[in-house]
Amino acid sequence: MASTPQAAAAPTPALVFETLMAYQRSAALRAAIEIDLFQAIGEGPGDIASLAKHCSASERGVRILCDYLTIIGLLSKEGDRYHHTPTSAVFLDPRSPACLGATARFLGNPDLHEPYAHLADIVRKGHTVLPGQGTVEPENPIWVEFAHSMAPMMAPMATPLGSIVLDGHNGPVQVLDIAAGHGLFGIEVARQNPEAHITGLDWAPVLEVAHANAKKAGVADRYTKLPGSAFEVEYGGPYDVVLLTNFLHHFDPPTNVGLLKKVRAALKPGGRAAALEFVPNEDRVSPPMAASFSMTMLASTPSGDAYTFRELEAMYRQAGFGNVTGHPVTTGPHTVVVGHK
Amino acid sequence: MASTPQAAAAPTPALVFETLMAYQRSAALRAAIEIDLFQAIGEGPGDIASLAKHCSASERGVRILCDYLTIIGLLSKEGDRYHHTPTSAVFLDPRSPACLGATARFLGNPDLHEPYAHLADIVRKGHTVLPGQGTVEPENPIWVEFAHSMAPMMAPMATPLGSIVLDGHNGPVQVLDIAAGHGLFGIEVARQNPEAHITGLDWAPVLEVAHANAKKAGVADRYTKLPGSAFEVEYGGPYDVVLLTNFLHHFDPPTNVGLLKKVRAALKPGGRAAALEFVPNEDRVSPPMAASFSMTMLASTPSGDAYTFRELEAMYRQAGFGNVTGHPVTTGPHTVVVGHK
Numbered sequence: 048m049a050s051t052p053q054a055a056a057a058p059t060p061a062l063v064f065e066t067l068m069a070y071q072r073s074a075a076l077r078a079a080i081e082i083d084l085f086q087a088i089g090e091g092p093g094d095i096a097s098l099a100k101h102c103s104a105s106e107r108g109v110r111i112l113c114d115y116l117t118i119i120g121l122l123s124k125e126g127d128r129y130h131h132t133p134t135s136a137v138f139l140d141p142r143s144p145a146c147l148g149a150t151a152r153f154l155g156n157p158d159l160h161e162p163y164a165h166l167a168d169i170v171r172k173g174h175t176v177l178p179g180q181g182t183v184e185p186e187n188p189i190w191v192e193f194a195h196s197m198a199p200m201m202a203p204m205a206t207p208l209g210s211i212v213l214d215g216h217n218g219p220v221q222v223l224d225i226a227a228g229h230g231l232f233g234i235e236v237a238r239q240n241p242e243a244h245i246t247g248l249d250w251a252p253v254l255e256v257a258h259a260n261a262k263k264a265g266v267a268d269r270y271t272k273l274p275g276s277a278f279e280v281e282y283g284g285p286y287d288v289v290l291l292t293n294f295l296h297h298f299d300p301p302t303n304v305g306l307l308k309k310v311r312a313a314l315k316p317g318g319r320a321a322a323l324e325f326v327p328n329e330d331r332v333s334p335p336m337a338a339s340f341s342m343t344m345l346a347s348t349p350s351g352d353a354y355t356f357r358e359l360e361a362m363y364r365q366a367g368f369g370n371v372t373g374h375p376v377t378t379g380p381h382t383v384v385v386g387h388k
Numbered sequence: 389m390a391s392t393p394q395a396a397a398a399p400t401p402a403l404v405f406e407t408l409m410a411y412q413r414s415a416a417l418r419a420a421i422e423i424d425l426f427q428a429i430g431e432g433p434g435d436i437a438s439l440a441k442h443c444s445a446s447e448r449g450v451r452i453l454c455d456y457l458t459i460i461g462l463l464s465k466e467g468d469r470y471h472h473t474p475t476s477a478v479f480l481d482p483r484s485p486a487c488l489g490a491t492a493r494f495l496g497n498p499d500l501h502e503p504y505a506h507l508a509d510i511v512r513k514g515h516t517v518l519p520g521q522g523t524v525e526p527e528n529p530i531w532v533e534f535a536h537s538m539a540p541m542m543a544p545m546a547t548p549l550g551s552i553v554l555d556g557h558n559g560p561v562q563v564l565d566i567a568a569g570h571g572l573f574g575i576e577v578a579r580q581n582p583e584a585h586i587t588g589l590d591w592a593p594v595l596e597v598a599h600a601n602a603k604k605a606g607v608a609d610r611y612t613k614l615p616g617s618a619f620e621v622e623y624g625g626p627y628d629v630v631l632l633t634n635f636l637h638h639f640d641p642p643t644n645v646g647l648l649k650k651v652r653a654a655l656k657p658g659g660r661a662a663a664l665e666f667v668p669n670e671d672r673v674s675p676p677m678a679a680s681f682s683m684t685m686l687a688s689t690p691s692g693d694a695y696t697f698r699e700l701e702a703m704y705r706q707a708g709f710g711n712v713t714g715h716p717v718t719t720g721p722h723t724v725v726v727g728h729k
Contacts, residue, residue, distance in 0.1 A: 058474040060541070061677060062461060063488050064721075066417045067495040071683055072410035074504035081508035105514025111686040111693075112511050117673040118680050120403060124673055133399040147404050154408040157505065163415035164498065167422035170453050173446025200401070332458040332465055336402060339459050342412050345452040352452075380405075 075115050077155040080148045085139040093128040153196035162346040174349045182347040183297045185276060186250050194256035198229040203378035205235035211374050211383045212288050212321045213240055221286045225277045226294040230257025233290060237266040248273040282313040289314060292323040299350035300362050307366030314388045325353040326382035336380040359384045416456050418496040421489045426480040434469040494537035503687040515690045523688040524638045526617060527591050535597035539570040544719035546576035552715050552724045553629050553662045554581055562627045566618045567635040571598025574631060578607040589614040623654040630655060633664040640691035641703050648707030655729045666694040667723035677721040700725045
């Protein structure tokens with residue numbers, strides 16, 4: 048569009064309709080994952096009859112779904128046959144190690160979609176209309192779903208996060224993993240440093256998922272469970288590293304400053320607190336994935352946000368940290384922000 | 389993206405996440421229309437405090453919503469101020485005659501969104517899971533909403549449709565407008581030909597909307613109401629022209645052939661039946677807006693579809709029509725398909 052002068056001269060209503068109908072995109076992708084369409088596509092030959100048979104679905108439904116996925120760029124079509132695009136082959140075929148299909152369970156959770164039916168009210172009020180504290184309500188069961196479903200999205204960030212927080216440390220390292228979730232980040236630190244000991248903190252049912260993953264990774268003997276709220280439980284320690292992954296965005300700055308003070312108190316001198324966050328640029332509208340995460344926080348929390356680096360740095364400094372550094376992760380939309388005690 | 393060789397070489401998961409989160413785009417635009425944000429933007433100066441005041445909304449909510457709309461291309465941002473894009477100025481500011489805001493009421497109707505929560509089931513079964521016949525259930529009240537809300541989307545198509553169906557006829561013309569809805573298409577024919585008489589057919593409560601629009605346009609003395617089902621009511625006639633706007637896509641081909649036979653019987657020799665339709669190319673995946681309309685028909689009807697020209701031509705011919713011609717409308721996503729008796 049940008050390269051077509053006529054398009055700039057005469058705006059069309061296409062973007063308005065596309066946007067009003069965009070909800071169909073999410074539903075179509077969720078449905079395709081649910082009926083196992085992307086495995087069927089990968090196995091070929093990709094004609095409607097074979098796909099419908101693999102998916103135990105109607106030919107009318109499969110044809111219209113495949114055409115729709117082709118229109119939105121998630122399949123390709125040649126004649127009457129459908130094939131993977133490079134994106135769907137890597138990220139949607141269950142046979143691919145990078146398959147993200149499981150994330151649809153969390154990102155498509157009806158409880159998380161519900162607030163968007165009342166978004167005008169939320170914008171008026173300025174906070175979620177979900178009951179209690181929304182997604183940050185104590186013991187909210189969605190975090191068990193998160194732990195089960197979101198590991199494939201977070202996995203590509205684990206290796207760079209591990210090397211950023213270890214920063215070459217080879218000896219014994221005590222690590223507190225706050226809001227451990229699936230546990231992948233702490234587990235990756237334990238993998239990269241065989242003398243690292245991880246304490247995972249989260250709601251007890253969530254920690255069961257993290258602990259199962261630690262067992263699978265062969266590091267359960269260096270993994271301790273600390274169940275409870277990050278705001279209430281005693282951290283123990285002292286620690287060399289505290290991980291705060293996908294956590295600070297749920298709360299307002301004063302709450303985060305209070306939490307970071309508690310984190311700092313549990314660190315050894317010279318210790319580091321490392322947050323994995325969606326960090327938009329100072330303009331707050333780029334890059335798109337990090338910046339648009341604010342909308343999720345508006346709809347689902349009382350006062351969370353996707354904070355800019357300057358805002359996160361200010362919170363760290365108010366909590367007593369020095370030398371705050373940002374490390375964009377090239378394998379995903381996140382940035383690691385490290386504060387030093 | 390297409391111009392970046394690296395993007396083609398190494399697929400990223402961005403499109404997968406964008407698609408899973410696309411439902412937020414529809415919700416954000418609906419919320420912005422509901423709180424009157426686009427009028428506030430047009431009036432300026434576009435800072436958060438002024439916008440929040442105009443919209444009786446929270447500053448946090450308005451800031452996050454405006455940033456989000458900027459990310460998806462429906463606002464622009466300079467420093468801390470938000471402005472219209474060319475698209476939002478023309479199609480979203482209520483002060484613009486081409487404003488499409490009202491269409492959000494129909495396109496955002498929760499009853500129409502509900503099936504997408506069960507789209508996998510719909511794909512399996514091959515038809516809507518809405519009660520009865522879905523959106524084509526007799527007397528379904530959504531068509532009153534359609535008549536009230538969708539006129540701004542359909543208005544740009546009315547003038548070209550009128551000139552295609554009149555095709556230079558200046559004398560008296562009898563026109564039957566099947567599924568009249570808002571009535572705009574028949575009314576436009578009456579405007580272009582002062583000797584045209586229009587008979588609007590639709591459910592009685594819908595016809596009230598069409599008749600009110602005919603009054604507003606000053607053509608009520610040439611407008612007759614024919615309430616009922618297009619499949620059951622006697623058409624009267626004979627007619628020179630029968631309009632079938634946004635109607636055939638709701639039904640399967642045998643049903644349409646039956647209807648077209650009934651239409652043909654009500655036409656004078658040499659008369660024309662003109663359907664306004666979303667007509668995808670033979671590949672069924674282009675152009676995007678017409679082709680993706682099949683998804684709406686899958687989710688909301690037992691057996692509707694966006695038919696290709698070849699399919700529509702076959703239905704017309706089976707019903708006895710000859711000389712079937714297609715006329716893409718440059719002012720919208722529709723095509724006028726005319727069959728001659």
